Amino acid sequence: MKKIIGLVLTSVFVLSNGFAQEKESETFNAFKIVNAHSTKTLKKREFRYIIEHRFGDIAGEQGGVQTGFGFDNAADIRFGFDFGLSDKWMVGIARSKGANQPYRSLIDAGTKYLLLEQTKDLSTPVSMAITGTMYYTYQQATTNLTQVNSFPTQVDRFSYASQLVITHKLNERLSFAVLPTYVYRNYVLAKDNNALFSVGGAANLKLTKGLGLIAEYFYGIGNTMERNASNTNSLGFALEWKTNGHCFHFNFTNAKGMGELQYIANTESQWREGEFRFGFGISRTFKY
Template sequence: MKFNFAFLFLLILNVAFAQDDLLSELESQASDINTEVVGMFKGTRLINGHTVKTKGRGELDMIISHRFGTISSGPYELFGLDNASMRIGFDYGITDKLNVGIGRSSNDKIYDGFIKYNLLSQETGNGGNPFSMTLLAGITEKTTPRLRDFPEFTFVNRIGYSGSIMIARKFGDMFSLQMNPIWVHKNRVTAPETNNAFGVGTGFRVKLTRSLTLNGEYYARLNQRNMDGVYDAISLGFDIETGGHVFQLHLTNSAGMIDRVFLTETYGNWLKGDIYFGFNISRTFQLIK
């Protein structure tokens, strides 16, 4: 009789374990499934610079960016709110990996265009890509002063190029880090500025809630550090996401919203309060399903 109980007990135990076994048998297989890491960055821009993120196929992202005047301009200018420069731009996903974009900044009336290609996406699971990598190539045309007023500053003189290799990784579910060597070339510059500028961007993003993140960005110049009155671009901000919109609010010492300007023409000094309050509003439209 005693043994019957023991037998019954073992049988029940056996059944109970069998179910768990079946699931745990699957668990090891499940960890081999590679899935792309989601939500590394909310937007295609961190603050001024690009992120590794590309828009999906058929998505058109309209980005309206504003930078008010410097906070140090004082109460008469309402701490910069009286002045604003802006950029309006469109990013489009030709494929999930390949994006093209155009934009125009009111600051120096610069037109810009770029191609962006997401080479690698970080994946979870054993043997997945450990990081994401995106390549960026851009071209700019500065249209001020007017060509007809200053014909010696020719169309070709006004062109600039830029390139960047962005590498990013999301650590856990809250923290993303990006580093990107960047190069900007301007066809004509005034001494002591040189045609080629090199820098390294470092950006981070901390997820605070499901819809709110804290972002920071620092672009260190590698050459041309002897230029008076030019600083490294340092920015800090928040992303707020509401469905198809991303609102980015930030403080930055650069008036420029494209690499040509924020890498080589950042004139604000954080220590002196030359800080611009600004925002980017991004709205995604799905053109092709």
């Protein structure tokens, strides 16, 4: 895996030297790409309020005109607060509905730290950030001890995730991201894996200075058939629109839930069957 990441970074560096001389450090305007994190962080003493909403299936058996193409159903809803501790370090806490069993009524607490920032002269050819998130579900436990959401102990309600975000701005309009991601769940079924590893990739095509078109895909490493035959990889597209003080994020994805615990570990919907949905995120940043 280290060789693959090294090869990707080397290739990006060669391409960047071959195609451009002057670069901006910004790659993605929003704090998220589609489902994944971006390298963007709050500045010191900045505070952000975020609302994210994801609807039901647009098409397929659960979608169509009878459900208003998914607008009648809320797959997931998340609202939270982020705080900038320094120009490179931010922390946050949020509550989400949760889209998939056994992960409902979720609280997540996370942090993001900007390790590197791409420079115009390419002395630093990539931006890099690392994130860490702890999830806790407070949903009511079932009495069926064969189910994950029986939660025999409080520790079983916790899960964790970490993501390394590597981005590069190739030119004024095109940026890329590589997204190695690790998820660990304290309590799973016998045939499942506590630890999951996935590698994501994303691209951002800027249509204007504040408007970008994004694609993102995650590939699970390992034999997912041993976990659940219905599990699939998440694929999403987004339109991000940055205005003065606001950033609007409109997306279409087959992932019902938000956060690594949901879109890495519990995506079962298929694009080809119409099981994708519209979602959006709106945030407002303040100084404190």
